[in-house]
Amino acid sequence: MNPTRGGWFIALSLFFALVLSVLHLPAWWPHWLAWLRPHWAIVFVFFWVLHVPGRMGLIWAWVFGLLLDVLLADPLGLNAAILATVTFVTWQLYERLRMYTLAQQCATVFLMVLGADLISGTVHFLMSGSELDPAFALSALTSGLVWPLVNALMSRLTIQFRVV
Amino acid sequence: MEAAIKALFLRQSGAGYLLLALVILSLALMAVEQTTRLLAPVRATLLTGLMPVTVIGESPYLLGRTASEAMATREQLQARNQELEAQFLSLSHLAQQYHVLRAENERLLALVESRARLPAEVMAAEIIGIVPRENTLQVIIDRGTQAGVTEGDPVIDARGLFGQVVEAGVYSSRVLLVTDKDHAVPVEVNRNGVRSIAGGTGRIDRMELEFVPVTTDIVVGDELVTSGLGGRFPRGYPVGTVTEVVVETNSSFARVTVAPAAELDRSRHVLVVFARDGQAAADGAQSGDAGSAPESGVADVPGERAATPEGGQ
Numbered sequence: 083m084n085p086t087r088g089g090w091f092i093a094l095s096l097f098f099a100l101v102l103s104v105l106h107l108p109a110w111w112p113h114w115l116a117w118l119r120p121h122w123a124i125v126f127v128f129f130w131v132l133h134v135p136g137r138m139g140l141i142w143a144w145v146f147g148l149l150l151d152v153l154l155a156d157p158l159g160l161n162a163a164i165l166a167t168v169t170f171v172t173w174q175l176y177e178r179l180r181m182y183t184l185a186q187q188c189a190t191v192f193l194m195v196l197g198a199d200l201i202s203g204t205v206h207f208l209m210s211g212s213e214l215d216p217a218f219a220l221s222a223l224t225s226g227l228v229w230p231l232v233n234a235l236m237s238r239l240t241i242q243f244r245v246v
Numbered sequence: 247m248e249a250a251i252k253a254l255f256l257r258q259s260g261a262g263y264l265l266l267a268l269v270i271l272s273l274a275l276m277a278v279e280q281t282t283r284l285l286a287p288v289r290a291t292l293l294t295g296l297m298p299v300t301v302i303g304e305s306p307y308l309l310g311r312t313a314s315e316a317m318a319t320r321e322q323l324q325a326r327n328q329e330l331e332a333q334f335l336s337l338s339h340l341a342q343q344y345h346v347l348r349a350e351n352e353r354l355l356a357l358v359e360s361r362a363r364l365p366a367e368v369m370a371a372e373i374i375g376i377v378p379r380e381n382t383l384q385v386i387i388d389r390g391t392q393a394g395v396t397e398g399d400p401v402i403d404a405r406g407l408f409g410q411v412v413e414a415g416v417y418s419s420r421v422l423l424v425t426d427k428d429h430a431v432p433v434e435v436n437r438n439g440v441r442s443i444a445g446g447t448g449r450i451d452r453m454e455l456e457f458v459p460v461t462t463d464i465v466v467g468d469e470l471v472t473s474g475l476g477g478r479f480p481r482g483y484p485v486g487t488v489t490e491v492v493v494e495t496n497s498s499f500a501r502v503t504v505a506p507a508a509e510l511d512r513s514r515h516v517l518v519v520f521a522r523d524g525q526a527a528a529d530g531a532q533s534g535d536a537g538s539a540p541e542s543g544v545a546d547v548p549g550e551r552a553a554t555p556e557g558g559q
Contacts (some may be wrong), residue, residue, distance in 0.1 A: 100303075101299050103303075104299060104304075104378050105306060106304045108309070109314075110310065110314075116378065118549055141264070144268045148292070153296055153299060154378070155377045155382060155384055155420060156379075157275075159273065159274075162271035163268065166268045166269065167265065170262070205276070206273075209276070210428060218260070
């Protein structure tokens, strides 16, 4: 087996995903843009498990989710469990998912984010009684739509930095 | 056939058990966090470690602000300067009166043998991040335990009560805004002393008074200040102005809407108030649940007047 390489790039991309998750847009940008924020963490974790299945383990995904929990002030463990689940599902199916057309992959991302938002909405409801706004599906939609972009860009960079 | 396909696409390994263990661990974490304060230091440590993310994430907003400031014209700046000077004059006029009034107030309070309120200490802080969630209104400020911030400290801006610290990291803290729906603050009407609880609605520009009987004397335009009851917020900080009183025929409570005094969506600079003059310490038992409606445990329904004056201490 080849030794693993490019771990720093995976870490950097996940750091970038965290920054994107909390990015505060300038004041003149319309407010409703906040609803369209894709679930960057899921998109990036999905990418890494799909392309380099051996590198993104369940425990790393879980720890990454824990950091997201702190940043988003979610109950500690919520996003951790969600990202670990995303990793597991993607890892179980990655050969099949790689055969999918781009549109089908987009749909997969959409469904994963939708499921994740439903779970976190339920947990929020159980913990503080806050109801899930139906507009949450917008975030799943944009997550699906940014997938081709992330996929194209990150695939190129993955080759460039020889992440194996 | 089924088994063959399964064997092709699904790996048999211990990963499923690991996932199960991680999910159970997550559930345990959530349960522990919901019921105890044991995880507060963990969260605070992680928040401190994540400060680079917060700072970088906030930079587009800051750059946008700096850019618009840099592009301000000379006329705009002059107008702003004039406005500030006028404001400064009227404020210094008030400040002169304030000293006299405070001395007089202290003498009068001494006459009625009431405990004079110690002036609270404040510390300036800057907002360095927001929590980008639609269902919560929280910001992150650039002061933490190193500067003396502790969980539960009230935060004000130039106009009034801004929120309270719900999590203190080493160099940064998370502040829950007064209009978050998990936030509630005991208030009184400046005009006549009627007391109530101002709860957040989840919308940044409005609060609601909880359980106000229809007969209560609250009208549109009334100014609300913190009542100091409950011990978390010092007395006398402006909270907001009543904008709407709706009396519904089928309810014995009026719906009172309040516009917050603080500029919750515009302020960059806020003040952390160290209310450590005994008021807060006296009610230490409360600091148990900062996140979830901190003041609801001491609900003070207007009409049920407390027997003791001055914050019931």
